[in-house]
Amino acid sequence: MNFTEAITALDEGEIVRNRFWPKEKVGVFKQVPAVIPAAVVPKMTSLSEQLKDFFQKSFEDTAAQINEISYTDQLALIGPSNSITGFQFTTADILSGDFEVVKYKAA
Structure with a gap:
């Protein structure tokens, strides 16, 4: 399939991949958009403490009026x-015109 x-x-x-990629590149996916409420951010294991602190300060900034993060x-x-x-x-x-949809195959 082509890029479009x-x-x-x-x-x-x-999940798609270019059929000429090395096997280490299993495939690419599009992350589903998500909105994370401010109360959930401190519990996220995928964020560093520094990043959580940054977001917390933005949540507390009344001028910014931000109460969530979004992907x-x-x-x-x-x-x-x-x-x-x-x-x-x-x-x-x-x-390239060398894309394919990836389906799981047991080893």
């Missing part, structure tokens, strides 16, 4: 052992 079709598949919740428009790469990292397509990826 791959983006459509991501929008539909699929939007993020792509993530599934790597070995289900590790997840941020991801951006390269120009070569965008111009």
Whole structure:
């Protein structure tokens, strides 16, 4: 499939990959947008204490009027052992017509 079709598949919740990527690049997915209320942020294990402190100060700033954090428009790469990292397509990826939808296959 081409890049446009791959983006459509991501929008539909699929995992995609370029079939010429090394096997360590399992696939890419689009993170589901999420809004995290201020009360939940201190309990998040995916944020450093410094980042939680930063957000807490923004929540307490009455001029800012912020009471949540939100995740939007993020792509993530599934790597070995289900590790997840941020991801951006390269120009070569965008111009290729070599994408496929990833389905789990038992080893």
